[in-house]
Amino acid sequence: MAAKKDDSGPALPPAIESAWGLRERPPKGPRPGLSVPGIVDAAVRVADADGLTAVSMSRVAKELGAATMALYRHIGSKDELLLLMVDAGYGPPPGPAAPGDGWRAGLTRWARAERDVLRQRTWLLHVPITGPPITPQQLGWLEAGLRCLDDTHLAESEKMSVILLITGYVRNEATLTAQIAEGSRAAGVEPGELMPAYGRTVARLIDPARFPALHRVLTSGVLNQDDDPDDEFTFGLDRILDGIEALVRRRAS
Amino acid sequence: MAAKKDDSGPALPPAIESAWGLRERPPKGPRPGLSVPGIVDAAVRVADADGLTAVSMSRVAKELGAATMALYRHIGSKDELLLLMVDAGYGPPPGPAAPGDGWRAGLTRWARAERDVLRQRTWLLHVPITGPPITPQQLGWLEAGLRCLDDTHLAESEKMSVILLITGYVRNEATLTAQIAEGSRAAGVEPGELMPAYGRTVARLIDPARFPALHRVLTSGVLNQDDDPDDEFTFGLDRILDGIEALVRRRAS
DNA sequence: TAGTTCTGCGTATGGTCTACGCATAAAAGC
DNA sequence: GCTTTTATGCGTAGACCATACGCAGAACTA
CATH class of the missing domain: 1.10.357.10 (Tetracycline Repressor, domain 2)
Structure with missing residues (x-):
């Protein structure tokens, strides 16, 4: 059996792969109305406003005007969402220090x-x-x-x-x-x-x-x-x- | 109005007071079958065996052969129970080091x-x-x-x-x-x-x-x-x- | 013995995550 | 243009969870 391209490790959760841009949209089927970044942004908005305890799947879905279960098409579990929320919440790291600084x-x-x-x-x-x-x-x-x-x-x-x-x-x-x-x-x-x-x-x-x-x-x-x-x-x-x-x-x- | 004995601070949660031994049993009423230390011990046993996620009020009650709501007579909330579990889980601190040690x-x-x-x-x-x-x-x-x-x-x-x-x-x-x-x-x-x-x-x-x-x-x-x-x-x-x-x-x- | 007070617990409410399956929309192939 | 394929959105439902409330009865005091 021929080696597949990305077979070199354990399967990553789908949402992580999409965070790295490794997931192309399948050619068939209807246009997705929701996207992983959109969901994560909404969840971050909820957490910013009302804290982490307010972040429930139904609350995030309400924020997007979608049904609760619609989120599970894009995200495997709530834990996965939390992982992506942390990533988005941190934002980009600080730029490099001045060259002369130690x-x-x-x-x-x-x-x-x-x-x-x-x-x-x-x-x-x-x-x-x-x-x-x-x-x-x-x-x-x-x-x-x-x-x-x-x-x-x-x-x-x-x-x-x-x-x-x-x-x-x-x-x-x-x-x-x-x-x-x-x-x-x-x-x-x-x-x-x-x-x-x-x-x-x-x-x-x-x-x-x-x-x-x-x-x-x-x-x-x-x-x-x-x-x-x-x-x-x-x-x-x-x-x-x-x-x-x-x-x-x-x-x- | 005369100053009461322990009026010098905000009210402590009842379970904390009992942890410090500040709570005498009222003279009337039936003998309590459950006690705060007993509940905490049971909760610690559950956590030791199956992790913190397994610690639910019903699970702890089952461990004691009691009904779920019976616990709330002794403990104000689950958070209070967790606080006492931490206290019991840590146990006593290490004794003092040898006198010569720095x-x-x-x-x-x-x-x-x-x-x-x-x-x-x-x-x-x-x-x-x-x-x-x-x-x-x-x-x-x-x-x-x-x-x-x-x-x-x-x-x-x-x-x-x-x-x-x-x-x-x-x-x-x-x-x-x-x-x-x-x-x-x-x-x-x-x-x-x-x-x-x-x-x-x-x-x-x-x-x-x-x-x-x-x-x-x-x-x-x-x-x-x-x-x-x-x-x-x-x-x-x-x-x-x-x-x-x-x-x-x-x-x- | 009567009265008081606290205990244990049954019921019920509203919340959580998520497994499963159905109707539908969009693209591909003929 | 029509059929087939596929992924999407979402409704229903189940299994948990903490806990508010109120009632029956036990154990003490007087």
């Missing part, structure tokens, strides 16, 4: 770009990740990150680990700040008032003798002053980059 | 302990976190982490940031390795065969001219060798600790 400035720029996206679309953080990146934009972001490390002498595996480390940090930090915003909105208090209230609650619950270190943190008033979330972000990122810098220096010699 | 050895121990828990109970990673830690065990882990930094001269806010940084890293790393395991089980391939297959798929999709850095990673064969996930974990953790060490040194002088 890897550290480049990665900082890259990390801030991701944080900005996640701050704009917090629903991205609620999509359960089911596997390694496979969609065009996702791999584009990965590529952009890796390129920042081109001039270093890190091993390829180390570059990969570094990128994973940073994107993990960004996602984590974005999750925490989003939780504070969401929590204060749910509780109906000022955003700056949530952490002090939390501190008071914890202080009431814990026994200072059994939780001395935590008690010290609470009485230090850290939670009372609402510091710039940007400072918090920069603090952690700089610690990580410091650690990476030590490795880069070691590999350079 | 902060770095202590934090390493602490981080590995959390990783071990998350490796054992991957469903913990799928519980959507809705707020800062408020349950006894969660705060116990936080306390144990903070104590590792007792001998440093970091500011209290910096200690907090450091702990957040590390726990975020551990969660992220555990999520990634759990995804690989889950993905290979779902695809029915050997765990060591998933990443190479992923690499082949990506290599087929991307254009080397547009994704040069990524192409280089793929052709370097990083994904083909299945390295010890422990090495991967240690690599990232050491980078972070290197960065923290630089800060600790700066604050010591």
Whole structure:
């Protein structure tokens, strides 16, 4: 039996193939009124407006003026739709940094770009990740990150680990700040008032003798002053980059 | 009007109060056949056996030989149950490190302990976190982490940031390795065969001219060798600790 | 013994995803 | 131009899910 053209791997979900433009329209049959990008755009619009929990198949279909089951002609399952929503939600990666900038400035720029996206679309953080990146934009972001490390002498595996480390940090930090915003909105208090209230609650619950270190943190008033979330972000990122810098220096010699 | 005893904060969910032992049984009425710890234990048993998606109110009730709605007498909502499941799932924090050990050895121990828990109970990673830690065990882990930094001269806010940084890293790393395991089980391939297959798929999709850095990673064969996930974990953790060490040194002088 | 109060649970509502099958529209081949 | 082929849109229906509400009865106090 002759080898087919694209037989070299496990079958990709149809929607992924269409995201890479590998799917030509079959010559016969009626014109499709819906398209994968159209469906994904509608889903993203719903998520932007009312959050990820509002994204149901029927809601997206209503957004398009179509019937619920019409979507399943183009998309295999809701999980597949979510995957494509993440791809569209991230958008294109940031362009390359200025030529003179080093890897550290480049990665900082890259990390801030991701944080900005996640701050704009917090629903991205609620999509359960089911596997390694496979969609065009996702791999584009990965590529952009890796390129920042081109001039270093890190091993390829180390570059990969570094990128994973940073994107993990960004996602984590974005999750925490989003939780504070969401929590204060749910509780109906000022955003700056949530952490002090939390501190008071914890202080009431814990026994200072059994939780001395935590008690010290609470009485230090850290939670009372609402510091710039940007400072918090920069603090952690700089610690990580410091650690990476030590490795880069070691590999350079 | 006289001040009541525990009026100093917003009302806590009843289940949280009972987790802190703040809830005495009312003297009247029939003996409750169910208890909050019993329900939580049953839910944890279900999650351990069949994953978090199997945890539905009816399934937990069936586990207890009770009716679905019986649970709502003890627990306000499913989210509340999930919160308590996380608390029980984590279990007690690791004990204090040996007196001679420094902060770095202590934090390493602490981080590995959390990783071990998350490796054992991957469903913990799928519980959507809705707020800062408020349950006894969660705060116990936080306390144990903070104590590792007792001998440093970091500011209290910096200690907090450091702990957040590390726990975020551990969660992220555990999520990634759990995804690989889950993905290979779902695809029915050997765990060591998933990443190479992923690499082949990506290599087929991307254009080397547009994704040069990524192409280089793929052709370097990083994904083909299945390295010890422990090495991967240690690599990232050491980078972070290197960065923290630089800060600790700066604050010591 | 009477009264009170809390427990367990049955019923019912409205939501979710999605498997299946039918009528129809559009193109290809003769 | 007519027939055949094929894919499309969508209606119906099933199997789940969380949970609001209200009732019968048990266990305690007085």
